[in-house]
Amino acid sequence: MQFQITNPFSTELPADPNQDTVPRAVTKACFSYVTPRIPSNPQLVHYSKEVAQLIGITTAEATNTAFTAIFSGKEILPNTRPYAMNYAGHQFGNWAGQLGDGRAINLTQIQHLQQKYTLQLKGAGATPYSRRADGLAVLRSSIREHLCSEAMHHLGVPTTRSLSLILTGDTVLRDVLYDGHPEYEKGAVICRVAPSFIRFGNFELFSSQKDLQTLKLLTNFTIKHHFPEIKGTSKTDYIAFFKAVADKTRTMVTHWQRVGFVHGVMNTDNMSILGLTIDYGPYGWLEDYNPDWTPNTTDRENRRYRFGNQPQIALWNLYQLANALFPLIEQAAPLEAILDAFQTQYEADYTSMMRNKLGLCMAAETDLELLQLLSQNLLLHETDYTIFFRKLSELQKTDSEETAFEILSEAFYKPEKISPQTQDSWLYWITQYTLRLQKETASDPDRKSRMNAVNPKYVLRNYMAQLAIEAAEKEDYSLIEELHILLKKPYHEQPNAQKWFAKRPDWARQKIGSSMLSCSS
Structure with missing residues (x-):
């Protein structure tokens, strides 16, 4: 080499x-x-x-x-x-x-x-x-x-x-x-x-130590090597640097929410300046849709790093980075403006991302209500996050509500226990969604193709990783390779791998390594 x-x-x-x-x-x-x-x-x-x-x-x-x-x-x-x-x-x-x-x-x-x-x-x-x-x-x-x-x-x-x-x-x-x-x-x-x-945390360290010389050296270095579009090292350039980091962080977290990924330990020392997912510790994917779920046993009581709170934690972490960079900028207003804009920009990004997951190309006034009702419905009965959105692409504009509900029921963990009230809520949402699809000009096959490009069929579910670990502990590494190959094409159908397009098995609900993990995991 x-x-x-x-x-x-x-x-x-x-x-x-x-x-x-x-x-x-x-x-x-x-x-x-x-x-x-x-x-x-x-x-x-x-x-x-x-x-x-x-x-x-x-x-x-x-x-x-x-x-x-x-x-x-x-x-x-x-x-x-x-x-x-x-x-x-x-x-x-x-x-x-x-x-x-x-x-x-x-x-x-x-x-x-x-x-x-x-x-x-x-x-x-x-x-x-x-x-x-x-x-x-x-x-x-x-x-x-x-x-x-x-x-x-x-x-x-x-x-x-x-x-x-x-x-x-x-x-x-x-x-x-x-x-x-x-x-x-x-x-x-x-x-x-x-x-x-x-x-x-690299910037937080020197700012906390009031070592402005090293803080400036590090900031200039980071801009020079990783943000070359920022040409200088003035206070204006430092502000531009912070905005670039905020934008990259927002993009990363939006992707997490899209695929149902929960980082589990979003400490500021685990936040990449390049907006990269870093330090995979007690992470996990949503099985059933639950905004309050965290895979981290250390966070079990307060659930600070739960799925639904990740955008807010990203913003909180950016506040800490802004505090660290402030001694170089000495102006609070431009940093506060970037932070204030983060939430608004994230909400716009999130809405756009969810429209894509629903196969909606054009914005409509009713979309926010449709999304809010969907979030409420997903909580009515244990519903697999990944399977739901993948199956949603199979709905056709001409399907009856009952046909559409039957398609989506594959995502329910215990469909036989769906209450009449829950079914009625889903039928109402399906009606609103089908009416919304009538406003779209794309054909059903085109919409399905677009939806399947953003809604993965396969993710590294917690129990899948645990099965690979248990096999490897017996010196069988074949499942590591099988999953590695599978996950290189997460949006493809891969008919021969259909067994991995499945809800979490019952044995994995409380099993260590499949449901909750620690920072040593």
Whole structure:
């Protein structure tokens, strides 16, 4: 493997002069140099051919021992010095101070076909930011991130990518639900790929430390390398930078709501400055439509990061970023204007997105009422979010209400228990929806095609990931590959994969790993 090494982050920004990995406060430094922990017996479990090609790795190179050695942390790429980033953050709404890359180590940045990518190992050992943790990861959580990163990309959701999943040959002690019952699990490392892993928390750190010199260096660096359309470094340019981040964040969250994805831990240190979905921990997809659902056991009481609250949390996080950048701008009004506009712009984006999910090209005055009634109906009886919108495309303008209801009933978890009142509510909505379709000029086949391009048939349901994990723990990795292939074409019918177009099985309702997860998951 021959990479074109660039490494601007570690050459243009200040480094921590201390070379050890002892947990400590690190000031006036954007990163600390670290060395990945050498695994005892690394074994390649799976890799993404697409991501390998993206960064210039051939199939032959990806299946040799050098690939496994480098992307497990056993060997260091020539002319590189791995490092861990220094950042702070708000966790569950509370200021947590310095956090940093506790179990992530950036190997290097490379350039391939005029595009730049940072290669980052997750689970490769301790850093100065590991606090009381070991910096390692387990197979369970690594499978979830590896599969989800690629699934999200193919859904059209902005995300970091995952190149490889490698067993380390070592065991890791983890308490899955933080309930005082730790167990040893298989250790693993994944290689994450993104243009940058800079987060909101990078800026929060230096602002909180009143280190305006480093804050300015970081902001100028980020604009130069990741927002080249912003040409300068004046206060006006910093405002433009903040607006660009807000726009990217809004786009990302709108996509989350479109596909029913719940991040689970939207702390500011888990918010990418590029509007990428980052740090796949206790994430999940909606099974039944429930705006109050969160997959995170740590968030079970307050449900701060529940599905329906994600847009508001994104805005709250942007307020924290605005506070961090304020010392460079010294003007509150332009930042407040961007923040005030976020909600209005999101509502417009959301309405447009939902129109697309319903197959409506033209805006009508009754659309908001139609959407509101739909949200109410989806709560009347346990209804699968993904299946409902996919089946909705099968309705035809000439269908009777009863025929349409029969089609949609496949999305109900217990259709035999639908009450007469609930059925009447659905029949009324179907009537309004059918009347609305009469205003559309597109044919039924054209509308179905457009709807199926935004409403996925296949998503990485929580129980699917759990099945892959349980098989992998028995050294059967075939389901990882099967799901990886399936999720590369989530909008396609894939008749041979019809078994995955199904509601959550009963056994998965309360099963650990399928319903609720912790931050160690």
